[in-house]
Every structure is written in structure tokens, then in C-alpha cells.
Amino acid sequence: MKYIFLFCVFCIAILLISFESSEFTYPDYFPKPVYNFSQNPLKKEVIQLGRRLFYDPILSADSSISCASCHSQYNAFAHVDHDLSHGIYDRIGKRNAPALMNLAWQKLFMWDGAINHLDMQALAPITHPNEMDNSLENVLSRLRNNSNYRHYFFSAFNDSAIKTEHVLKALSQFELTFISSNSKYDSVKKGLVSFTEKEQKGYEVFLQNCNACHTEPLFSSYSFSHNGLPLDSTLSDYGRVSISLQSSDSGYFKIPTLRNLRYSFPYMHDGRFKTLSKVIQHYTSGIDYSLHLPKELKKPIQLSSDQKVELISFLFTLNDSSFVFNKQYSYLK
């Protein structure tokens, strides 16, 4: 009898664990996430609340734009076709809104790493004058005056008081579910399909020339580096140095992932390149070697025109259409 009881407890525990993790699954070749889930355990109702907030213009001062305005799902949560993203009242910022995916593996956010935790990230666009130009007080008071939100917060947190902590944790939870791990590259990794010959050759070019910074399987080391881009004097954006205050970080920006490039153009922190071939052209013939470059870039990258084509065909195996069309991430009607 005792054993039957223990067996039942075991089965229930397994069921609970699998339910918990069903919101957050990733392939075994991914590293362990860095996000501390014990402080914000995933829960269906919280994720759905985060999803509502993500798409709700209530967060911006004049209720005109939402998170999704600059992070649209069809663009892998980047801002389509804008070099510099624009926010409220058509005000233009100084950087390209980055694509959002695999956020649980990242410690620092924004191109300069100004934000030190996913939970704190949303505070920045909510309050920035060129983005949502709002105040936290105003956001909380609007949400508290909305009976639907009081209901959603209660079912998510058993608390209808609507606190900063819960707003930010809900946004984090929704964003944590943005896992892109279903590209052709992933299918190859899982042994389900093979690369074409061209893609395989491109993979080898990638491993030799790109992987040190855009490290697989996340296709970024998520550290900061200089990629040899000449300064745009109209922006005078020196990146990471403004946060770290270390002169060696001048011109350093967060290394972006190479997943879903097909959807997330234009490229670079200031969106200066519209196409991948322009990006590759930069790495092979556009780098300014007089700049303070990291060791990975000191040796010029030389690629034949065939290798460039092969590299692009490999990079296209990192596109994950099931991610950009996943209905769980879309606007909740």
C-alpha cells in the first residue's frame, strides 16, 4: 500500500514538473539559462498577462504604442525596416530595436548592456522620452483603473493590487517564452535532416570566421565587442563605454544573435546595413583597422565570392519560421 502511495506521489510530481516546464523547453545542446526562474516561476496566467501587457498601448504616455510596435513578432520581435527605431510622437531614437529571442540566456540587455536584468528591462522603454515617454506611476494607475487588468493580475498573482513587481515579472515571463530553437540548423543538430552541400560549406566558413563571437548554438556569446564599424558622426554613439566607464569599451556593442536574420533586418546597432551581403562586405572589406578592435577581428577576414554565398546559405538555416509564426506569441484577442 505504502509503495502504491509513493508511486502515485512520484507520478503526480512528474506531471507537475512536466507541466511547469511545458512553458519553457529548449534543446539539450543549449546551455543552461541564466535567468533565475526560482524568483519568478513560470505560470500560464502570468505569461498570458505579460502577453496582454506586451501588446497594450496603455503603457505609452498617449496610449499610441506598445512593446510590439518596435518588437513585432513577424520580424523576430525587431523593428522592421527602420534603421533607428521610432517611438511616441514619431520621435526617433539612436539605435535599432534588437530582435527578441532566447532572452533567458542573456544577462545584460540593450546594445550597450545598460540593463542588468530582464525584469528591469521594460522600465527603460516605458520611461524613455523617445520611446513610450510614460511614468511608472501613470502605468500603474491606468492598470489599477482597469477592471479587466485587476482580474488578470488577481488570477496571475492572487493579488489585484497591481504592483511594479508584478507588471515587470509578467512581461519577463511572456518574453522568456520567446525561444527560437526550431530552425533548419536545429533540425540538423537533432539529426532529423542534413545541410545541403552549400550550407555545409557555409557552416565551415562560419565556424572559422564568425563563431568566436556569434557562438553556436545561441549564435552569440552575448558579450560586447567592436566589429570595426566606423563611427556615425551624426549619432556619436560609443556604446558600452557609456555604461561600463572603461575606455577599452569604446565602440563596443552587444553581440547580436544570428538567428532569424531573414526577419530582423536592418542590421547593426544603428541599422546601417539593409542586407546580409552588405554585412559580409563590411567584415571582408569595410573594417576600419585603425580602431581598437578585439583580437578576433585583428586578422582580416578573406572570403571568396563562393564562400560568401555559402555563408549566407548557412545563415539562412538559422531562420525559424515556427518562431515568427508561433500563435502563442501573437496578439491575444
Next chain:
Amino acid sequence: MPFLMFLFYPEELYSQGFTINIKPMYYGHIIQIDHPVIDSLQGEHVTFKECKFYMGKFTLYSKDTVLHFDRYHLIDIDNANTTVLSFPIPPSFYADSISFLLGIDSVTNISGIMDGDLDPLNGMYWAWNSGYINMKIEGITPKCQGRNNLFQFHIGGYQAPYQTAQKISFVLKKTQSIKIQMNVQNILEKVQLSKEYQIMSPGKKAKEMSESMSTMFSILQ
């Protein structure tokens, strides 16, 4: 070697409290927000507009007991409820020394969103360069060359080499209550208000000011 009796103290067990009364002063005068105080040495007056700061991780020591209280308190001298702190202690406990942190430690700074005194809603958090503001002091004085003679010092930063949280400790005569006097002139004497009247980001200047902040406390028993 004191015996570490309670690391995280079960607060509900004792009704007895160790009380700390925080008294912000300027050249011996109690500071009240929006009330001018005179610098008796030079005859200048200063009107403080804001004085808020974090204290936390209080540890009370007696010969054989160490009581540690992990939480942070946001002290706002414009809100009398925040300037008296009370910590549960056993009736026979008399502290012979105390330590605390002025400002928020680096681990807490990178631990994500928190509620209560650490809620960014309190206006003590930098949204665009993640991190807590350990101390805000703002005021008006004629010698300050800023707009409307306003000085604004928002001191924070947790990353090396510009960490600004300061550990402060005092030896006490066995006691269950103390007054901590803050001699705010110690901060303003260190800067030339005619030239330096606003610091609002982490860095070298913030670090230097945090060091002078750590010298402004004295204990009255």
C-alpha cells in the same frame, strides 16, 4: 569570537525592539525639507528639497550574539515614519557594536525586480542604467551656481571600480537604542557648490561623494 546565534532572526519571537533614530543635521540644526537652515560658520542658508537614502543589512553584535537583518530601508527625512527603525531582539540583548550598509549591495542591484522599499516606484532607481540610487540629496543655496541655485546629488553605482555602497560600523556602549546623527555638511563641504552641483550617474565623482557620505554619521546614545 562571537557565537553566531541567529543569522536570520525570527522576528516574530520578540516584541522587544532595538531602535535606531536617524537625525539629519546641518551644522547642528535639524534638517526639515523646505525649511531653510543656516550654516552658522559662514552664515549661508540652505533649503533642502530632498534627502532620501537606503540603509540596510544591519548587524547588531553583543559579546556572544550576532543579529543580522538583511532587509533594506528607504529613509526619507520628509517622512517621520521612515526615520525610526526598530529591530526585534531578545530582552537580554544589549548591542556593543553595530554595522550597516549605506546604499544597496551589488548582488541586490543585479537581482531583478523587488517590492516595498526597493520598488523602482520610489524614485530611487535608474531605469536607463540599471541600478539603485543609494542617496538623493537636493537643495537650494545662494552659492550654488546651478539653475535656480539648485544642487542635485543622486549617488549610486555598484560596478567596479565605482561602487558607492559604504559599510559603516560603530562601537556602542551596551544599549538597546541609539540615535544616528547625520552631519550633512560633511558632504557639502567636500564639493565646491559653485562648480559641482549635480551628479546623477555612476562614476568617479559619485564614488568620491559616497566616500564623504560614509563620514557623516555619528552615534548619540
